[in-house]
Amino acid sequence: MTSVSATRDAAWKRWVIGLALPLLLLAVWQIVGTTLQGPRMPVPTKVVAAAGIMIASGDLPMAILQSLGRVFAGFMVAAIIAIPLGLAMGQSRAVERNVDPLVETFRPVAAIAILPLAILWLGTGTAAAVMIVAYAAFFPLIVNTVAGAKNVNPTLLHAAATMGISRLTTIRTVVVPAALPSIFVGLRIALAVGWTAIVAAELAVGAKAGGGGSGGIGQMMFIFYAYSIELNRIIVCMIAVGLIALVLDRMLRALMRASMPWEHA
Amino acid sequence: MTLATKLQIANVTKRFSVGGAQDTIAVDDLTLDIRAGEFLVIVGPSGCGKTTVLNMLAGLDSPSSGTVAIDGRAITAPGPDRGVMFQDYALYPWQTVWGNVEFGLRYGPAGDGLDAAAREQRVRRTIDLVGLKGSERKYPNQLSGGMRQRTALARLMANEPDVLLMDEPLAALDAQTRIILQDELLRIWGQDRPQSERRTVVFITHAIDEAVFLADRVAVMTSHPGRLKALIDIPLARPRGDATRALPEFQALTQHIWSLIRDEAYRATVT
Numbered sequence: 376m377t378s379v380s381a382t383r384d385a386a387w388k389r390w391v392i393g394l395a396l397p398l399l400l401l402a403v404w405q406i407v408g409t410t411l412q413g414p415r416m417p418v419p420t421k422v423v424a425a426a427g428i429m430i431a432s433g434d435l436p437m438a439i440l441q442s443l444g445r446v447f448a449g450f451m452v453a454a455i456i457a458i459p460l461g462l463a464m465g466q467s468r469a470v471e472r473n474v475d476p477l478v479e480t481f482r483p484v485a486a487i488a489i490l491p492l493a494i495l496w497l498g499t500g501t502a503a504a505v506m507i508v509a510y511a512a513f514f515p516l517i518v519n520t521v522a523g524a525k526n527v528n529p530t531l532l533h534a535a536a537t538m539g540i541s542r543l544t545t546i547r548t549v550v551v552p553a554a555l556p557s558i559f560v561g562l563r564i565a566l567a568v569g570w571t572a573i574v575a576a577e578l579a580v581g582a583k584a585g586g587g588g589s590g591g592i593g594q595m596m597f598i599f600y601a602y603s604i605e606l607n608r609i610i611v612c613m614i615a616v617g618l619i620a621l622v623l624d625r626m627l628r629a630l631m632r633a634s635m636p637w638e639h640a
Numbered sequence: 641m642t643l644a645t646k647l648q649i650a651n652v653t654k655r656f657s658v659g660g661a662q663d664t665i666a667v668d669d670l671t672l673d674i675r676a677g678e679f680l681v682i683v684g685p686s687g688c689g690k691t692t693v694l695n696m697l698a699g700l701d702s703p704s705s706g707t708v709a710i711d712g713r714a715i716t717a718p719g720p721d722r723g724v725m726f727q728d729y730a731l732y733p734w735q736t737v738w739g740n741v742e743f744g745l746r747y748g749p750a751g752d753g754l755d756a757a758a759r760e761q762r763v764r765r766t767i768d769l770v771g772l773k774g775s776e777r778k779y780p781n782q783l784s785g786g787m788r789q790r791t792a793l794a795r796l797m798a799n800e801p802d803v804l805l806m807d808e809p810l811a812a813l814d815a816q817t818r819i820i821l822q823d824e825l826l827r828i829w830g831q832d833r834p835q836s837e838r839r840t841v842v843f844i845t846h847a848i849d850e851a852v853f854l855a856d857r858v859a860v861m862t863s864h865p866g867r868l869k870a871l872i873d874i875p876l877a878r879p880r881g882d883a884t885r886a887l888p889e890f891q892a893l894t895q896h897i898w899s900l901i902r903d904e905a906y907r908a909t910v911t
Contacts, residue, residue, distance in 0.1 A: 538743065538748040540744070540747045540748040635734070
């Protein structure tokens with residue numbers, strides 16, 4: 376019993392210690408914000424109030440849903456291209472030699488840097504946003520898939536070969552499950568950078584379109600910045616972006632756990 | 641009764657180049673015929689090229705010169721006629737015991753012509769045969785070393801290959817488990833059936849008593865470079881069991897083989 380309550384005590388202490396710094400910073404922010412008062416000075420209590428209004432009106436949930444839809448679409452496009460291509464690169468030297476220089480040339484070009492292309496080709500709506508997310512998500516996904524497909528224990532491949540299993544079936548039944556942990560690392564990074572890219576793209580498209588109808592949480596931030604300097608609301612958007620990234624990552628981790636039961640059996 | 645040659649190793653030399661400098665000769669001019677239905681054990685100190693020989697028979701490696709053949713046809717690639725049991729078992733961690741045993745039947749040519757029911761029956765029978773009943777749903781990381789070994793053996797047996805190639809399959813086990821599994825291995829192989837109905841086995845070990853207990857013939861190899869030093873008939877009656885291990889002939893054969901590799905084993909330990 377003592378040991379159980381001792382560990383419970385320890386868990387409590389960890390929580391308190393973990394929350395101490397954020398709470399302290401919040402308190403400092405609150406004090407500084409109220410003393411300096413002004414339109415450009417957000418204050419925690421006002422941020423909370425603004426969040427309440429934005430959620431109640433449905434504006435914030437709507438913007439988030441719009442952005443999330445784009446992220447998922449772009450993320451899926453990236454996964455459908457990057458995972459099979461990465462597996463092929465990891466298992467075939469010829470494919471890797473051909474594709475790798477292309478990937479490595481474009482990888483340093485930031486997603487936001489292809490925005491001009493995306494807008495000129497696809498306009499300022501959802502299609503351009505999806506393209507930017509897909510572009511951003513593609514690189515971490517392919518790099519990690521290649522690494523996973525390359526690092527398959529060769530004996531596992533030999534075992535499949537000695538059972539006469541065809542190469543394509545071996546990729547499906549041996550390479551994919553063996554590479555799954557790496558692929559999931561890629562998916563998690565891809566989802567994070569995709570989410571980052573969508574906010575940036577919506578902000579920028581909002582700027583170009585003068586606050587036109589492209590929507591999403593990034594554009595919402597742009598409107599609060601350019602038309603009605605509402606810093607508290609911008610802070611609400613920032614926090615929402617962070618929290619949603621956290622939730623998305625946790626969901627992906629849960630999916631990873633569910634799809635690899637052997638890892639924690 | 642003379643039995644047909646199943647596997648043929650003719651003047652095989654295998655060199656590995658290490659960093660472009662002097663080549664290492666793993667196997668030097670090895671000639672060995674393995675008969676159909678025979679249990680042949682290759683024994684020798686580490687570095688004698690045993691695993692290289694097995695890999696060449698499996699088609700996972702090719703000789704630098706000379707030929708390896710099965711039923712008179714040159715071996716150029718792995719094939720389902722030659723099943724391999726790897727030293728580290730090579731079980732698929734994401735498959736359960738059942739999934740591992742079923743793997744070759746489900747995804748490979750070994751399962752051609754079997755419908756789902758027949759496949760399930762084969763897997764069921766093989767799992768029971770190796771004594772894994774009740775563990776079908778476990779993953780390899782939930783199994784003891786002995787159970788992993790049984791799973792790998794079941795996977796090999798379920799595919800019903802003509803030839804079983806086994807690379808130190810019992811090396812990682814403790815002494816008791818090892819003796820039990822030696823007995824089981826002979827039972828599963830079918831040592832109480834006539835030799836014409838048995839499968840051909842090439843088994844690698846560094847344990848001399850294990851070699852004598854299992855083998856019809858023992859090929860003794862020496863290292864640096866790997867050469868065949870002696871080919872010894874083991875005329876002990878089958879079926880073999882605990883009584884076999886107590887026979888004076890068993891002791892004498894073990895002593896004899898030990899005397900053949902003793903000097904080299906000592907040298908390897910000292911240097």
